[in-house]
Amino acid sequence: MVSNEDALSFLEKNSVYANRWLSAHPDWRVWLGERIHTPVDTNQIDQLLLPISQDLDNGALDEAALMSQLRLSRQQLMLWIGCRDLNGIASLLEVTQSLSYFAEQAVGLTVRYVRADLQARFGLPWARTEDYELPFLIVGMGKLGGRELNLSSDIDLIFLYEEEGETQHGANSISNHEWFTKLGRRLIKIISEHDAYGFVFRVDMRLRPNGDSGPLVCSLEMLEEYLFVQGREWERYAWIKGRMIYPSISHPDYVRxxxxxxxxxxxxxxxxHLDYGVIAAIRELHAQIQREADKRSNQRSGRSRDIKLGRGGIREIEFLAQMFQL
Known part of the structure; x- marks a missing residue:
């Protein structure tokens, strides 16, 4: 078994990122050394984020402090996972699942903070048909949805809410759509904006209905109409990995x-039913993937061996697996 000191030295020798952060925070070297042989799991991540959760409960964080604390926690986690991964201690499952879980928790903490701030000014979004607050629905797509995040992944999100209406119990009332849009914009800022401590995750919203030209958030009714009127074949593939990451499974609104x-x-x-049109669309989607791979290969030298986009690469393997699912 590799010693703690050897593992740390190997990390610093092979990672500019680790060298920079451990030099800036010498106390982290001791912290990391104590955890090298401890697997990263949900309990460990909960402990890492516990101070932030407690500060939120006590109202002790402003937005800048939340951003800083999330980023510092992220850097510590990246060092922990990176050290175990580079030294061959962590399994692939440990790396991908722990990063995915951290992303979900960071998003959840951010929603808690922004919700409280918006509640003080506008009240809370309310259901028209029954008397209850509407939660923000966040769907993780791609690697986050599949719990497959790696150390350089961004997170693909889609923002939803259950129904239209107005906010209640606040000094000012706005539409549910406007309230959730404000929440979504601030969530993206808190998670993805760069500050002195870096960022938490890059956020990609392009998989939402109508992509960049569509609204940032949409109701379930809007989503349903879009998918069944305009939904394209590639979106069926994308939604296979779609997974609701907020509300979390412990939230009282999760089941509904x-x-x-x-x-x-x-x-x-x-x-x-699968007709010839659907089969033809699947065939065309595969051809489109190949054209994109060939285009990238021609534009940049070395792309012909691109393990993600090239022939026989990750994208093609994923396509084949999802084809059988469909």
Whole structure:
């Protein structure tokens, strides 16, 4: 078994990132040395984020402090996972699942903070049909949805809410759509904006209905109409990995929200009948993937051996697996 000191030396020798952060925070070297042979799991991540959660409960954080604390926690986690990974101690599953779990928790903490701030000014989004608060629905797509984040992944998100209406119990009332849009914009800023401590995750919103030209958030009714009127074949593939990451499974609204989303997404992904048109669309999508790979290969030298986009690469393997799912 590799010693703690040898593991740290190997990390510093082979990672500019680790060298920079350990030089800036010498106490982190001791902290990391104590954890090299401790697997990173959900309990460890909860402990890492516990001070932030407690400060949120006590109202002791402003936005700048939340951003800084999330970023510092992220850098510590990256060092911990990176050290175990580079030294061959961590399994692939440990790396991907712990990073994915951290992303979910960071998003959840951010929602808690912004929700409280918006509540003080505008009240809370309310259901029209029944008397309860509407939660923010966040779907993780791509690697986050599949719990496959790596050390350089961004996070693909889609923002949703259950129904239209107005906020209640606040000094000023605005539409639910406007309230959730404000929350979404600030969440993206807190998670992805660079400051002195870096960023938490890059956030990609392009998988939402109508991509960059569409609204930042949409109701479940809007999502359903879009998917069944305009939804394209590649979006069926993308939604296979879609997973609601907020509300979390422990949230009282989780079951209702998950059921409402599932009733829309499942019939869109898994059609009852496969006709020749669908098969032709799948064939064309595969050809499109190949054209994109060839284009990148021609534009840049070395791309012909691109393990992600090249022939036989990650994208093609994933396509084949999802083709059987569909």
């Amino acid at each position: 929200c998950e059921k409402g989303l599932e009733q829309i997404i499942r019939p869109f992904i898994y059609r009852r």
